Amino acid sequence: MQASKFAVCAVLILLLACGAHVSESVTCNPTELSPCMSAISSGSPPSPLCCSKIKEQQPCFCQYLKNPNLNKYVNSPNAKKIASTCGVSPPKC
Template sequence: MKASYIAVCALLLLLLARAQITVAVTCNPTQLSPCVSAITSSSAPSTVCCGKIKEQKPCLCQYLKNPNLKKFVNSPNARKVANTCGTPFPKC
């Protein structure tokens, strides 16, 4: 009985370790403000910028639908920054 209890606990721990935690992203284009200098100039993106791009990636298609944001988000430099950060631009 004790061995089966330990086996069940071990299995449960393995399952929990493999479970992915899903966190809802709040789409807020101002979160990309650390990327403004990298997108508007030739400067390299900061680690903060890359983190924000990865965080906001699920929102990029929504931003592209907004006429006020589309020019900024869809610019060649924005795509370059996203690629530099290791976050390929989504196909919307």
Template sequence: MKASSPTITVFVLFLVLLLSGVHISKAVTCDVTQLSPCLGAITSSSTPSSLCCTRIQNQKPCLCRYLKNPFLSQYVNSPGAKKVASYCRVPYPNC
């Protein structure tokens, strides 16, 4: 069975992308509950956990949305949240 030219072209393109190290990103679902491991570090002087840092890194595209939410902005805009973002090396958003 002989492969068609479009099939071969798609396969070669896929291989080129795979070998060139292009990362295909998946969409982020904004879910503030994903940041619950950070709550203790935001509201106290405790050090953020690695799980907190991973979660805040994953939710980074959502931080502006959280800042614009009147129920969440007081937490996201707090000194504790800025401390956690800095510790986790997540740039504080400029929305």
């Protein structure tokens, strides 16, 4: 169960990060998206903290999409819905 939550967070990160370049101040860490786990797994609305983390990790999404363990979560319908709700464009890697 914990592995699937981590994967869901990673998917969100991938979706958001693909649209931006990685900046030097961002540390790419899919666990930073843990505040989004419940929204990704249940489809519930994201919390303000979740949106903040998604925006913070957005530069990392392309990196996360390249990871086969994270890709399926980042491309999930719930992850895309959360990104849209948080005002983050889908990644263009």
